[in-house]
Amino acid sequence: MKFSAKPSILHLFCIGAIVGLATGCGPSTTNQESESAAVTEAPNEPGMELLWETPAELTTNESVHFEAGDGILYVANIEGGPDEKDGVGSISKVSTSGEILERDWVSGLHAPKGMTVMNDHLYVTDIDELVAIDLATGEITETYEVEGAVFLNDATSDGEKVYFSDMRTNTIHYLEDGEIHTFASEQKNINGLRIGNGGILYGLDAEGLKQYNSDGSFEIINSEVTGGDGLIILDEKTFIASRWAGEVYLVQDGTATKILDTTKEESNTADIGFIPDENIVLVPTFFKNKVAAYSLTY
Numbered sequence: 686m687k688f689s690a691k692p693s694i695l696h697l698f699c700i701g702a703i704v705g706l707a708t709g710c711g712p713s714t715t716n717q718e719s720e721s722a723a724v725t726e727a728p729n730e731p732g733m734e735l736l737w738e739t740p741a742e743l744t745t746n747e748s749v750h751f752e753a754g755d756g757i758l759y760v761a762n763i764e765g766g767p768d769e770k771d772g773v774g775s776i777s778k779v780s781t782s783g784e785i786l787e788r789d790w791v792s793g794l795h796a797p798k799g800m801t802v803m804n805d806h807l808y809v810t811d812i813d814e815l816v817a818i819d820l821a822t823g824e825i826t827e828t829y830e831v832e833g834a835v836f837l838n839d840a841t842s843d844g845e846k847v848y849f850s851d852m853r854t855n856t857i858h859y860l861e862d863g864e865i866h867t868f869a870s871e872q873k874n875i876n877g878l879r880i881g882n883g884g885i886l887y888g889l890d891a892e893g894l895k896q897y898n899s900d901g902s903f904e905i906i907n908s909e910v911t912g913g914d915g916l917i918i919l920d921e922k923t924f925i926a927s928r929w930a931g932e933v934y935l936v937q938d939g940t941a942t943k944i945l946d947t948t949k950e951e952s953n954t955a956d957i958g959f960i961p962d963e964n965i966v967l968v969p970t971f972f973k974n975k976v977a978a979y980s981l982t983y
Contacts, residue, residue, distance in 0.1 A: 731935045733945045733966060733979035737783040741974040746777075748839075748915070748956035749967040749976055750800040750807070755820065756781060758958065758967060759790075759807060760976055761797040768812060768836055770795045776809065776818070779976060781960060790823050799839035799878070799956055801847060808847045808860070810837035815849060815860060831858060831865055839877050839915070839956055843884045850875045850888070857888065857901070869901035877916035877926065877956065889913030889926055894936055909941040910934050915957035917966070923983070925966060927954040933966070935983055945979065952977075 748761040758779040765771040774794035778787040799810045806826065807818040813834035817827040831837065836853040847860040848868060855875055857868040868886075869875075877889035886897040893908035894916075910926045917925040924936040931948035934941045945968075947954060953971035960967065964981045 729982045731937075731942050731944050731983040733933065733981055736965065736978045736980050738977045739779060739783045739785055739975045742785060742788060743777055743779075743969075743976060744974050745971055746955075746969040746974065746976060747798045747971060748800055749779075749958035749969050750802070751781070751958045751960050751967060752802055752807075752820070753961075754802070757786070758976065759800055760969065761800055761809060761956075763796045763798070765796065767796050767798075770812060774811065776800075776807070781963075781965075783976070783978060791818055791825070793825075798837065799841075799849060801840040801842040803842040803844060803847055808840055808842070808849075810840050810849050812837060815840070815847065815865075829860060829863075829865060834858075838875075841878045841880045841886070843880045843886075848878050848880070848886060850878055852876050855890075857886075857897075869897065869903070874912060877913050879916040879918050881918045882921060887916060887918060887924070889916050894924060894926060907936045907939055907941050910936060914955050917957060917959045919983070925957065925959070925981070927957045927968070929953055929955050929971070933957065933968070937983070944981075944983075 743760050743762050745763040746760050747763050750759045760777040760779055762775045765773040772793055774797045775789050776791040778790045779785055795812050797809045797811050801808050805820050807820055809816045813831055815829040819826050834851050838850045838852045840849040850857050852874055855872050856870050859866050859868050873891040875888055875890040879887050888895045891911050893911050894906045895903040896906055897903045913926040914929045915927040922938050927933045931954050933945035933954050935944050952973045955969045955971050958967035966979045966981050968977045
């Protein structure tokens with residue numbers, strides 16, 4: 686309804702009095718508070734922003750492991766052929782700001798790939814062996830030959846066992862009390878492994894992202910990110926998975942979102958690492974011979 690006559694002064698006074706009485710009796714709400722209540726912050730778009738890169742001196746680096754105990758990044762450099770027992774592979778130590786501290790902290794390996802820490806030792810997969818390195822000294826203290834192994838890849842630990850994958854025999858093994866056991870077989874092209882809360886094992890293979898039960902059975906959490914390489918667990922429903930060719934995905938509540946693509950630059954994204962307190966994803970670039978650090982938003 687529309688009125689053509691202008692309101693009288695008395696009319697305006699009455700309206701003002703009524704409004705004043707109402708606001709005086711009820712809770713006070715300013716315009717600023719009303720606007721603030723109406724505005725909700727938009728959620729952050731998931732993504733990765735480059736922070737730093739090391740010098741290109743880490744030859745065919747395949748894996749990065751951040752060790753919270755000493756604040757060091759350990760980098761596995763294949764250097765020669767990825768399946769050749771040539772003795773030219775190495776492990777480097779890098780600071781969390783990208784400075785190469787010791788280029789050849791450990792040398793004489795073949796084609797080192799996945800790494801994990803248990804009982805003050807760095808465990809590294811090396812084609813058909815699992816190698817234990819003393820973190821304090823850099824000395825190789827034990828080498829475990831894995832019968833029938835062809836292409837050992839990623840590694841992870843729950844504090845009692847070291848789990849590791851063989852991509853070409855489609856097998857997950859584990860080391861416990863000095864003995865090698867088989868955890869799961871027929872896991873096609875199994876690569877990335879990571880232990881989550883409660884000792885639950887997760888893995889990446891040709892079928893996607895899997896959550897394993899204690900008997901080696903599994904359920905598929907996401908079937909989009911197939912052929913994954915590195916795996917990070919943010920919480921029980923949130924993961925980061927990399928594909929070697931240059932793609933990194935955020936998997937949240939079963940849905941995958943690509944958050945990095947460096948395929949055009951031909952910069953690989955192999956077995957990624959993570960600094961949890963700073964939300965930094967560590968990317969080994971393989972043929973680019975450097976580690977790149979990215980700030981993660983999700």
